[in-house]
Amino acid sequence: MVTVLQLALNGLALGAAYALVALGFVLVLNATGAVNFAQGDLVMAGGYGAAVFASLLAVPGLALLPIVIAAMALLGLAVAALAYFPLMRRPATAVFVSTIAIGLVLQNAALALFGPEPRAAPPVWNNDPLRWGELALSSQALAVIAVAAVLVLGQGWLLARTRLGRDLRATAQDREMAAALGIRVNAMIALSFMLAAALAGAAGALLANQFFVTPTTGGALILKAYIAVVIGGWGSLAGAVVGALLVGLFETVVAAAVSYTAASALLYAALLLILLLRPQGLFGEAEGRRA
Amino acid sequence: MTLDAAPSSPRRGFGGDTILTIVILAGLGLYAGIFASPYGLRVLTLAGCQALLVLGYQFIFGHAGALSLAQGAFFGLGAYTTAILGAHYHWGFAVTFPLSILVPLAIAGAVAVATLRLASHYFALATLGLAQVALLVVVNAGDWTGGALGLTGVPGISLLGLTVSRGLPLTAVVWGVVALGVWLAWRLTRGLTGIAYAVLRSDPLAASAIGLAQSRLRFAAFLLSAGYAGAAGALQAHTIGVVSSETLEFSAMVTCLAMTVIGGSTRIPGALIGALLLTYLPEWLRFLEDRALLAYGVALLAMIIAAPEGIAGLIGRVLAPRPRASRLPTPASVPLQTAKSAPLEARSLRKSFGGVVALDGVDLVIEPGEILGLIGPNGSGKTTLANVISGLVAPDGGVMRLGSRNLRTLSAEQIARAGIARGFQTPALPPSLSVLELVALARASNAGTIGFLPSLRGRDAGRPRRRFEAEALDLLVRVGLSTDANEPCGALPARLAWRIELARALALDPVLVILDEPAAGLGEGEQAQLGTVLREIASRGIALLVIEHNMPFLIPTASRIMVLDQGRVISKGRPAEVLRDPAVIAAYLGLETIPA
Numbered sequence: 085m086v087t088v089l090q091l092a093l094n095g096l097a098l099g100a101a102y103a104l105v106a107l108g109f110v111l112v113l114n115a116t117g118a119v120n121f122a123q124g125d126l127v128m129a130g131g132y133g134a135a136v137f138a139s140l141l142a143v144p145g146l147a148l149l150p151i152v153i154a155a156m157a158l159l160g161l162a163v164a165a166l167a168y169f170p171l172m173r174r175p176a177t178a179v180f181v182s183t184i185a186i187g188l189v190l191q192n193a194a195l196a197l198f199g200p201e202p203r204a205a206p207p208v209w210n211n212d213p214l215r216w217g218e219l220a221l222s223s224q225a226l227a228v229i230a231v232a233a234v235l236v237l238g239q240g241w242l243l244a245r246t247r248l249g250r251d252l253r254a255t256a257q258d259r260e261m262a263a264a265l266g267i268r269v270n271a272m273i274a275l276s277f278m279l280a281a282a283l284a285g286a287a288g289a290l291l292a293n294q295f296f297v298t299p300t301t302g303g304a305l306i307l308k309a310y311i312a313v314v315i316g317g318w319g320s321l322a323g324a325v326v327g328a329l330l331v332g333l334f335e336t337v338v339a340a341a342v343s344y345t346a347a348s349a350l351l352y353a354a355l356l357l358i359l360l361l362r363p364q365g366l367f368g369e370a371e372g373r374r375a
Numbered sequence: 376m377t378l379d380a381a382p383s384s385p386r387r388g389f390g391g392d393t394i395l396t397i398v399i400l401a402g403l404g405l406y407a408g409i410f411a412s413p414y415g416l417r418v419l420t421l422a423g424c425q426a427l428l429v430l431g432y433q434f435i436f437g438h439a440g441a442l443s444l445a446q447g448a449f450f451g452l453g454a455y456t457t458a459i460l461g462a463h464y465h466w467g468f469a470v471t472f473p474l475s476i477l478v479p480l481a482i483a484g485a486v487a488v489a490t491l492r493l494a495s496h497y498f499a500l501a502t503l504g505l506a507q508v509a510l511l512v513v514v515n516a517g518d519w520t521g522g523a524l525g526l527t528g529v530p531g532i533s534l535l536g537l538t539v540s541r542g543l544p545l546t547a548v549v550w551g552v553v554a555l556g557v558w559l560a561w562r563l564t565r566g567l568t569g570i571a572y573a574v575l576r577s578d579p580l581a582a583s584a585i586g587l588a589q590s591r592l593r594f595a596a597f598l599l600s601a602g603y604a605g606a607a608g609a610l611q612a613h614t615i616g617v618v619s620s621e622t623l624e625f626s627a628m629v630t631c632l633a634m635t636v637i638g639g640s641t642r643i644p645g646a647l648i649g650a651l652l653l654t655y656l657p658e659w660l661r662f663l664e665d666r667a668l669l670a671y672g673v674a675l676l677a678m679i680i681a682a683p684e685g686i687a688g689l690i691g692r693v694l695a696p697r698p699r700a701s702r703l704p705t706p707a708s709v710p711l712q713t714a715k716s717a718p719l720e721a722r723s724l725r726k727s728f729g730g731v732v733a734l735d736g737v738d739l740v741i742e743p744g745e746i747l748g749l750i751g752p753n754g755s756g757k758t759t760l761a762n763v764i765s766g767l768v769a770p771d772g773g774v775m776r777l778g779s780r781n782l783r784t785l786s787a788e789q790i791a792r793a794g795i796a797r798g799f800q801t802p803a804l805p806p807s808l809s810v811l812e813l814v815a816l817a818r819a820s821n822a823g824t825i826g827f828l829p830s831l832r833g834r835d836a837g838r839p840r841r842r843f844e845a846e847a848l849d850l851l852v853r854v855g856l857s858t859d860a861n862e863p864c865g866a867l868p869a870r871l872a873w874r875i876e877l878a879r880a881l882a883l884d885p886v887l888v889i890l891d892e893p894a895a896g897l898g899e900g901e902q903a904q905l906g907t908v909l910r911e912i913a914s915r916g917i918a919l920l921v922i923e924h925n926m927p928f929l930i931p932t933a934s935r936i937m938v939l940d941q942g943r944v945i946s947k948g949r950p951a952e953v954l955r956d957p958a959v960i961a962a963y964l965g966l967e968t969i970p971a
Contacts, residue, residue, distance in 0.1 A: 307504060356505065
């Protein structure tokens with residue numbers, strides 16, 4: 085019983101971090117119609133960021149988080165400037181390729197700077213388990229869930245309740261109409277990239293304590309975020325969060341019961357099946373097409 | 376590819392690309408035969424394997440414009456098929472080589488059936504998922520594959536009792552296969568099929584308007600890319616003698632992508648240049664050590680932004696700054712019409728978008744040879760009706776037939792091939808294609824000679840192509856466009872768009888042509904010409920459905936007029952009768968009479 089609870093908690097913590105990645109993924113996809121293939125590598129960059137800042141400042145992870153988020157937002161702006169804006173009038177595939185190139189540069193820059201050995205980021209608060217009688221729960225897992233929840237809710241509030249969020253949503257829905265309404269569309273797209281990178285960076289900082297970070301960490305994350313988005317249905321932020329939690333839970337439970345490889349293989353197989361049978365997502369609506 | 380919003384169409388005949396390819400291959404032959412050291416030969420052989428891989432990748436990524444991330448996986452599958460069958464079972468090249476091509480082909484076929492239908496990122500991520508599954512399987516099926524350590528003891532190539540020894544013979548065999556691959560790729564893409572792929576990736580709507588079967592074209596490109604990759608993987612396994620799981624890792628895939636983009640993604644010499652450059656670069660730049668991938672990333676980003684047509688495209692621009700305008704052929708008369716003429720009949724067509732009812736039980740009959748004008752206030756459902764009839768939008772309910780043929784079970788491309796051709800309110804004309812190429816392509820599509828099988832038999836190039844162009848020119852003369860036939864569609868003024876769209880529609884031997892506001896923006900003289908051409912077409916027994924706001928144009932042109940309002944037919948009949956109908960006057964609120 086205790087193990088099951090701990091397992092579920094770990095799964096939810098992993099899923100919560102995935103949710104941050106998936107949210108950034110959906111933000112950019114909606115704003116630009118293009119997939120940011122560097123999203124996973126931005127998570128990796130956030131992990132290294134946290135590890136590096138921790139070696140400079142002796143403060144808990146929670147205090148580092150705002151620094152990581154700010155630095156990552158700047159990196160997101162750079163990604164938009166290099167990989168999106170020069171190509172915005174070209175087919176979406178051109179942006180796929182340019183973001184793959186960015187990911188390649190990030191990965192190999194990390195390899196050059198830090199070498200292939202895993203690095204760890206500091207825990208959000210500390211690593212002492214919380215105890216109630218026999219029950220001992222990882223405080224790191226709880227802290228990850230709490231931080232991710234704050235960021236997800238903050239994101240939801242920004243999009244639903246603020247003028248900025250309204251402009252972001254308008255841009256995602258119909259770029260030309262938004263421009264006609266006087267919304268600064270390019271600024272909104274740049275902001276989407278910044279938010280996506282910031283969320284990815286936060287996820288990286290949170291994951292890099294328990295799971296460490298290596299230059300190649302990002303590769304698998306892009307697929308997992310995509311799976312979360314596919315499960316949740318396109319364009320739905322809440323769906324992406326639910327999808328991410330499911331992916332995290334599934335991965336943790338199967339990894340504990342069988343193996344990590346089995347968990348990954350099953351996830352990818354599930355992705356293929358979903359794409360074959362229900363490309364609009366498990367909970368999503370069919371997309372319309374204008375002629 | 377694709378990376379270019381306005382891809383240039385393949386040039387004809389014995390052009391610069393062919394010469395460049397021959398020069399490269401001859402230069403390599405000279406180098407290999409005279410100058411190369413054993414080590415140099417080995418690097419050259421490996422570059423040949425990569426060239427074959429990239430040639431294949433050009434089909435799906437360059438021509439079809441779809442980002443497949445499984446090319447590295449297909450390469451690995453070919454390599455492992457050869458390695459497992461050769462090292463474990465000692466099977467010979469005559470069996471293992473074909474199987475190394477067939478295994479990736481079969482897997483590509485299974486995955487493609489459903490995913491190729493899907494747009495851009497679905498396909499990219501589905502193929503990435505496939506690649507990850509392949510990697511996991513290989514690493515964990517250690518008994519067969521050697522796991523993460525790899526599989527050693529792959530035998531060399533031996534065929535018909537002859538063993539190909541390492542060094543020059545092996546280099547010659549590998550580059551011989553590359554030359555074969557070059558020939559096949561040239562044969563498949565030199566003609567109108569190559570142009571069809573350019574339309575497919577730059578303007579899908581235009582592609583469906585000329586009846587190109589998009590899924591089938593992309594499916595064929597994906598299979599070819601998998602087959603080439605399998606062959607390349609098999610040859611690399613023979614060359615190195617070892618296969619490791621590294622061949623399946625994402626970095627190998629990205630290297631292939633970088634070779635394709637840097638060399639040039641639709642041109643054959645581009646594949647050779649990209650593969651050679653990125654194979655030799657790490658040899659030349661030893662000081663980079665294992666930073667080669669970092670350099671690839673930077674180069675990939677720089678090329679995709681600054682030179683999406685790749686090095687081969689840049690060379691082409693230097694060698695032939697302007698495409699030669701070919702002489703126009705002599706027009707060959709096309710018999711307009713039409714053994715297959717049949718009435719279009721629709722009953723109770725319904726369509727809603729969310730809560731908005733666009734079509735609310737529309738009945739419609741169009742007889743051969745009549746011009747039906749379709750009018751109605753903005754948002755009354757006119758364009759939706761045109762989209763439903765041409766298969767671009769599926770109706771929620773109702774019946775649609777052309778003669779005895781049920782249209783509701785057909786795709787947009789099948790409807791176009793069944794004889795319903797259309798023009799668009801915003802003309803769907805690929806800007807870089809010449810008018811003649813576009814109409815000739817429509818003609819070839821109508822004759823069923825677009826695709827890799829017909830192009831293998833030469834039915835879309837050479838003399839057959841000249842015949843399609845002669846017929847296309849005849850149609851262009853009929854719509855009054857003959858002198859501009861060699862101009863790119865994008866260079867012609869908007870007032871000529873209806874002529875191009877009409878010629879393209881007529882190229883399909885249509886039963887019914889649908890036009891959406893063809894008179895918009897035309898002067899009175901042009902409107903009169905449009906009317907004359909439409910009546911001439913109708914006199915041949917072709918039916919026309921013309922959506923129009925311009926009543927002074929429509930009233931003398933149309934045989935009947937139908938009025939839509941809020942998705943319903945509120946009036947139909949001869950033009951004069953419809954104009955007097957009180958319901959019509961009420962629909963055009965605020966107008967005492969309809970402007971006539």
